[in-house]
Amino acid sequence: xxxxxxxxxxxxxxxxxxxxxxxxxxxxxxxxxxxxxxxxxxxxxxxxxxxxxxxxxxxxxxxxxxxx
Numbered sequence: 001x002x003x004x005x006x007x008x009x010x011x012x013x014x015x016x017x018x019x020x021x022x023x024x025x026x027x028x029x030x031x032x033x034x035x036x037x038x039x040x041x042x043x044x045x046x047x048x049x050x051x052x053x054x055x056x057x058x059x060x061x062x063x064x065x066x067x068x
Contacts, residue, residue, distance in 0.1 A: 001027050 001023070003009040009024035011017070018026065028048075035041050 001030065003027050 001009065001011040003024060007021050007024045008019075009027045010019045011023040011026055032041050032044055035044060
C-alpha cells in the first residue's frame with residue numbers, strides 16, 4: 001500500500017490490485033487502525049477532518065485591482 005497524493009493511492013494484495021480513491025480510503029483505515037491508543041486514533045482523524053475542511057475555506061476575497 002502506498003499513498004501517492006490527495007485521495008490517490010495504490011494497493012496490492014496478492015493478485016488483487018486497487019488504485020485511486022478506494023485504495024486511499026483503505027490506506028487511511030489501515031493507517032488509523034495501526035496507531036497505538038484510542039486517543040492517537042481520534043487525534044489523527046480529527047486532524048485529517050480539520051485539514052480537509054480547512055482546504056475548502058476561503059479566508060480572503062481576491063483584490064479586484066490585481067490582474068489575473
